[in-house]
Amino acid sequence: xxxxxxxxxxxxxxxxKPTAAFLMSMCAALAVTTRLQDGVAIGLCITVVLVLxxxxxxxxxxxxxxxxxxxxxxxxxxxYTTAADMLLSAWLPSQNDALGIFLPLIAASGSLIxxxxxxxxxxxxxxxxxxxALTGLRMTAALAGLSLLRExxxxxxxxxxxxxxxxxxxxxxxQPAGGFLLFGFLIAAVQGAAAAGRRKKP
Amino acid sequence: xSVRTVVTLALTALFLENFVFTRFLxxxxxxxxxxxxxxxxxxxxxxxxxxxxxxxLVRLLDEYLLMPRGLEYLRLLVSVGVLMxxxxxxxxxxxxxxxxxxxxxxxxxxxxxTNTAILGAVLLANQENLSAPQAALFGIxxxxxxxxxxxxFIGVRERIDMADCPxxxxxxxxxLITLGLLSMAFMGFxxxxxx
Amino acid sequence: MSLSGLLxxxxxxxxxAGVLAALALLSGRDEQASARAETLAEALPGLDxxxxxxxxxLAYAMAVAEGRAETDRCQPGGEQSRxxxxxxxxxxxxxxxxxxxxxxxxxxxxxxxxxxxxxPAACAAAAILxxxxxxxxxxxxxGLGSCARSCPVGAIDMVDGVxxxxxxxxxxxxxxxxxxxxxxxxxxxxxxxxxxACAASWMATPCDFGCDLCGKCVTECRAGAISxxxxxxxxxxxxxxxxxxCADVCERGVFQRLRNR
Numbered sequence: 001x002x003x004x005x006x007x008x009x010x011x012x013x014x015x016x017k018p019t020a021a022f023l024m025s026m027c028a029a030l031a032v033t034t035r036l037q038d039g040v041a042i043g044l045c046i047t048v049v050l051v052l053x054x055x056x057x058x059x060x061x062x063x064x065x066x067x068x069x070x071x072x073x074x075x076x077x078x079x080y081t082t083a084a085d086m087l088l089s090a091w092l093p094s095q096n097d098a099l100g101i102f103l104p105l106i107a108a109s110g111s112l113i114x115x116x117x118x119x120x121x122x123x124x125x126x127x128x129x130x131x132x133a134l135t136g137l138r139m140t141a142a143l144a145g146l147s148l149l150r151e152x153x154x155x156x157x158x159x160x161x162x163x164x165x166x167x168x169x170x171x172x173x174x175q176p177a178g179g180f181l182l183f184g185f186l187i188a189a190v191q192g193a194a195a196a197g198r199r200k201k202p
Numbered sequence: 203x204s205v206r207t208v209v210t211l212a213l214t215a216l217f218l219e220n221f222v223f224t225r226f227l228x229x230x231x232x233x234x235x236x237x238x239x240x241x242x243x244x245x246x247x248x249x250x251x252x253x254x255x256x257x258x259l260v261r262l263l264d265e266y267l268l269m270p271r272g273l274e275y276l277r278l279l280v281s282v283g284v285l286m287x288x289x290x291x292x293x294x295x296x297x298x299x300x301x302x303x304x305x306x307x308x309x310x311x312x313x314x315x316t317n318t319a320i321l322g323a324v325l326l327a328n329q330e331n332l333s334a335p336q337a338a339l340f341g342i343x344x345x346x347x348x349x350x351x352x353x354x355f356i357g358v359r360e361r362i363d364m365a366d367c368p369x370x371x372x373x374x375x376x377x378l379i380t381l382g383l384l385s386m387a388f389m390g391f392x393x394x395x396x397x
Numbered sequence: 398m399s400l401s402g403l404l405x406x407x408x409x410x411x412x413x414a415g416v417l418a419a420l421a422l423l424s425g426r427d428e429q430a431s432a433r434a435e436t437l438a439e440a441l442p443g444l445d446x447x448x449x450x451x452x453x454x455l456a457y458a459m460a461v462a463e464g465r466a467e468t469d470r471c472q473p474g475g476e477q478s479r480x481x482x483x484x485x486x487x488x489x490x491x492x493x494x495x496x497x498x499x500x501x502x503x504x505x506x507x508x509x510x511x512x513x514x515x516x517p518a519a520c521a522a523a524a525i526l527x528x529x530x531x532x533x534x535x536x537x538x539x540g541l542g543s544c545a546r547s548c549p550v551g552a553i554d555m556v557d558g559v560x561x562x563x564x565x566x567x568x569x570x571x572x573x574x575x576x577x578x579x580x581x582x583x584x585x586x587x588x589x590x591x592x593x594a595c596a597a598s599w600m601a602t603p604c605d606f607g608c609d610l611c612g613k614c615v616t617e618c619r620a621g622a623i624s625x626x627x628x629x630x631x632x633x634x635x636x637x638x639x640x641x642x643c644a645d646v647c648e649r650g651v652f653q654r655l656r657n658r
Contacts, residue, residue, distance in 0.1 A: 111316075175386075185379070195369060
């Protein structure tokens with residue numbers, strides 16, 4: 001039982017760090033990181049939804065009763081995700097099809113909703129917008145990195161342009177299993193770097 | 203709907219296209235629920251009931267209310283709304299009339315709306331234009347697939363916790379790698395032809 | 398996009414939002430109780446054993462926070478959890494009396510074993526094996542030291558294969574209680590004089606290190622503090638005078654004196 005508690009404590013400690021925290025909100029987005037453009041696209045969509053929701057809730061939080069705030073945030077996420085979905089299907093329909101149901105599923109991103117509900121709702125307008133934009137862009141960067149690795153080594157292409165034409169690609173990386181494994185190693189690297197950074201500080 | 207369709211639906215949702223391992227849904231919920239077996243079953247039961255009720259409801263609303271009037275863009279909002287109404291209404295009902303159930307299940311309530319498998323099941327059923335009974339079955343078996351994934355994961359995690367894990371891998375990373383390995387096991391089901 | 402379509406959309410959305418708002422506002426869910434339940438749950442061992450009658454420690458904490466349950470229902474946590482809960486609920490003015498851990502076993506690895514155990518040196522790993530573990534006694538200390546490792550102040554030592562708490566170092570954090578898969582570590586008040594170091598009752602098979610329910614301690618106690626409840630020897634601290642006669646008269650040395658006269 002103490003090991004499980006330790007696990008939870010570790011999880012809690014890393015959630016507090018901005019470096020690893022946002023990585024954990026990406027679970028659903030992992031499915032689409034098989035190609036670079038998909039990863040970037042979903043990252044940008046998440047950013048848009050996050051920023052709009054944070055700005056809105058920051059404006060509304062004084063007028064919304066405490067009990068209704070959670071419901072409001074969930075509905076806001078759904079509304080802005082629908083908007084993003086419609087915009088994307090109008091401007092880049094092929095990209096929208098590639099993202100599939102994972103674009104609407106942004107409305108179910110637990111940690112993002114929790115963050116907006118607890119933190120952004122108490123922030124004034126400018127900081128809320130800025131923080132959420134930074135978080136979203138960090139996530140996009142991480143997703144872009146992940147999808148670059150997955151596409152490069154999984155199918156030998158980068159955004160569709162063949163790079164390793166003759167070498168056999170690691171097909172596992174294009175599968176969900178490869179995504180899990182790569183993501184796990186990525187977070188381990190981030191946690192290791194954070195721990196090393198903490199050790200250096202006296 | 204013949205027995206064949208039902209069995210095909212069941213096997214597909216459980217193994218070939220498992221929500222967690224193949225479709226990448228509900229990953230966070232599996233990891234969060236692996237704190238205790240009780241939480242895993244709570245999540246599983248809540249998911250089965252919720253998706254089993256919400257998926258056909260959303261399908262019916264979609265077919266008879268949204269599509270005839272060209273309101274497909276409301277699909278996500280209607281899905282989220284129906285799920286929220288069912289989960290909040292269900293929680294209230296349990297609190298007032300079935301305190302035993304409430305006691306047992308309400309710890310899983312916060313995880314409901316942030317579980318991508320629940321919303322994903324409803325959206326997928328919608329996308330594939332299943333009939334209402336088919337959507338219910340798809341949702342129920344998909345939720346059972348989620349429960350299967352969560353049970354497998356918690357079983358492996360209990361062993362991992364006793365093992366000596368390198369510092370930077372402890373917690374989330376080793377959980378994801380475990381899921382990756384389990385997912386690789388489920389990859390063995392691809393290419394299976396049912397009849 | 399027809400006007401009637403837009404109207405229907407608006408009606409649908411407003412209707413849904415209205416129902417949700419009504420459900421959220423009318424919901425009996427007490428947000429403060431939920432927040433308090435998290436704090437209250439820290440006072441509990443976290444075993445989810447359901448002996449309190451609720452579905453786990455968090456459910457019990459929630460019930461206490463909402464006023465649906467009494468604070469004395471946790472068995473593994475015992476008096477300490479009751480006092481901690483009361484303290485956290487704000488009903489107890491004074492800091493609860495300090496408790497220390499006590500391991501209710503004197504046998505450990507020296508007690509009869511059914512088979513040789515070769516696996517991870519974690520008590521939880523041994524406890525899940527078939528038959529409840531390598532020991533014959535199902536409530537004996539497994540001797541693998543998980544509690545010792547979990548102790549933040551190093552108050553538990555493995556002496557002759559059984560865990561023993563150093564009462565001078567123990568600060569009552571209860572972490573060992575939640576780690577022990579056999580649930581045999583107890584919180585006893587610091588002022589307690591004596592306790593039997595055996596968790597076996599008439600249902601478990603006692604070993605040579607354990608209590609065989611001879612009843613000498615019951616008859617010897619002048620204050621009538623010792624009795625046999627549910628087939629196990631229990632001490633009533635309120636009546637105990639600390640004379641230590643029980644420990645002297647116990648033939649097997651199971652009754653341990655916890656503080657000097």
